[in-house]
Amino acid sequence: MKKSYLDIIDPIHDFIRVYDHELEIIDNPIFQRLRRIRQLSGAHLTYPSAQHTRFEHSLGVMHIANQAGNALKEKGVLKSDDIEILRLAGLLHDLGHGPFSHLFEEVIKQKKFSHEDFGKNLILRSEIGDTLSKNGFDKLLISKIAFGESKFQYLNEIVSGYLSADMMDYLLRDGYFTGAEHARIDHKRLTQSLDVHKKKLALEKSALYSFESMMHSRYQMFKAVYFHKTVRSAEVMLLEALRLSDDEFGFTSFNIKEFVKLTDEYILSLILSSRSPKLNRAKKFVEDYQNRKLLKCVYERILTSKIPLKKAKTDEIRSLISKKSKVDEKEIFIDSSVTPSIPLAPSKKESKQIILVADENGKTQAQELAISKIPLVSAISGFMNILRVYTPQESRKKVEIAAKSILSELN
Numbered sequence: 001m002k003k004s005y006l007d008i009i010d011p012i013h014d015f016i017r018v019y020d021h022e023l024e025i026i027d028n029p030i031f032q033r034l035r036r037i038r039q040l041s042g043a044h045l046t047y048p049s050a051q052h053t054r055f056e057h058s059l060g061v062m063h064i065a066n067q068a069g070n071a072l073k074e075k076g077v078l079k080s081d082d083i084e085i086l087r088l089a090g091l092l093h094d095l096g097h098g099p100f101s102h103l104f105e106e107v108i109k110q111k112k113f114s115h116e117d118f119g120k121n122l123i124l125r126s127e128i129g130d131t132l133s134k135n136g137f138d139k140l141l142i143s144k145i146a147f148g149e150s151k152f153q154y155l156n157e158i159v160s161g162y163l164s165a166d167m168m169d170y171l172l173r174d175g176y177f178t179g180a181e182h183a184r185i186d187h188k189r190l191t192q193s194l195d196v197h198k199k200k201l202a203l204e205k206s207a208l209y210s211f212e213s214m215m216h217s218r219y220q221m222f223k224a225v226y227f228h229k230t231v232r233s234a235e236v237m238l239l240e241a242l243r244l245s246d247d248e249f250g251f252t253s254f255n256i257k258e259f260v261k262l263t264d265e266y267i268l269s270l271i272l273s274s275r276s277p278k279l280n281r282a283k284k285f286v287e288d289y290q291n292r293k294l295l296k297c298v299y300e301r302i303l304t305s306k307i308p309l310k311k312a313k314t315d316e317i318r319s320l321i322s323k324k325s326k327v328d329e330k331e332i333f334i335d336s337s338v339t340p341s342i343p344l345a346p347s348k349k350e351s352k353q354i355i356l357v358a359d360e361n362g363k364t365q366a367q368e369l370a371i372s373k374i375p376l377v378s379a380i381s382g383f384m385n386i387l388r389v390y391t392p393q394e395s396r397k398k399v400e401i402a403a404k405s406i407l408s409e410l411n
Helices: 020-026 029-036 041-045 054-074 080-092 102-111 115-125 127-134 139-146 153-159 165-178 187-192 205-226 229-249 264-273 277-290 311-325 375-380 393-407
Strands: 005-010 014-019 194-197 200-204 296-303 333-340 353-360 363-370 383-391
Touching: 005 054, 014 020, 014 054, 020 029, 020 080, 020 127, 029 054, 029 127, 029 264, 041 102, 041 229, 054 080, 054 153, 054 165, 054 187, 054 194, 080 139, 080 153, 102 115, 102 229, 115 127, 115 139, 127 139, 139 153, 153 165, 153 200, 165 187, 165 205, 187 194, 187 205, 194 353, 194 363, 200 205, 205 353, 205 375, 205 383, 229 264, 229 277, 229 296, 229 333, 229 383, 264 277, 296 393, 311 333, 311 393, 383 393
Parallel strands: 200 353
Antiparallel strands: 005 014, 194 200, 296 383, 333 383, 353 363
16 A cells, blocks of 8 residues: 655654655745755854755654644644644745845845745745645645734644744754754653643643743854854845845845745855946855855944844944944944844734643643743843944954944943
8 A cells, every 4th residue: 555655854853754745845846945045044154064954944843733733632622634734834834935044034124025925925826825725725724824824823823933843843953953052942742731722822831841941942042053143244244245236136026936046055156156346245245155254243242122223223333433443334244133032922922921721620720821920931031132243354453442432332
């Protein structure tokens, strides 16, 4: 008898089972494109093994979403059909990511787009959606769950949020491939302990310590990996190259046919092969990036604000530093990196409470616990906001002295 599934070997989950209708989507060129988009954009220049991509992460999210779905099925919350939909939403949640992953997001947000916008269009208006419909699935529902917009809040939260399959997989995977020890989480305990209360995702009270540990791991990964000063140096250079060449190539135009061509190496080769004198500076950034001739961080400060500094403010800072140091503004880069310490809910709002359930005298008791009341989590709650100033090696000392003088009074 022919098997209706394939088992894929994975270093994080051992084996990931993929069924025929899912394989049809995975084998589509639009999904295969994710193999050519690194999960951590420029982090491999600091952590050489961080070469993993959005492709294997998407498989991992599907796998953990399946584990969560099965745990809820055993509790009578979900049915097999629900799990199939949940698996597909997890598989497709990153379909709309552009080259260099979240780095591209920093460029397209200026045009009021997000990777979710591209993802929705790819699910609803491409061959991916046709394949879903052909196999009897509601592509609109899958799209809504994948991007946190369905009426089933607990399904949205399994894919994205503070108890999500997305976060569990990226922490495990990023920790493994960077070699960082901070990302060890008990994802099996967490998924087995999931429940639903008043249509919201809940967690068994006995697994609270595993949740605390995961939040702490995420916080440490941002400090040690995602916002590492050298990782961000590489990304600042890529960002500048993308911005300088956008008018020439239209990277941020909302054109699905053109968008699906965009991958990390395609963008780099496109810039490098250009003969336009306008792109000489972008080409220099790409060449230096590829040769790991990175910008130097000459100033770093933790800010208390919840939002990045506005462009007008960073432009002002750059101008002041330029005047004081007598270094060209073009050689000074202000980077304001911000993230909430606790992941946002699927609605993109701050997560403030977690629902805990416990079996007491044969009855399920639920309580909404403010995250600020969880000792370890409250200690890191808030926003991580890091301001840095970068410049080429030859301007390092002058810019460092000027930055320290000018930014010492910044709140």
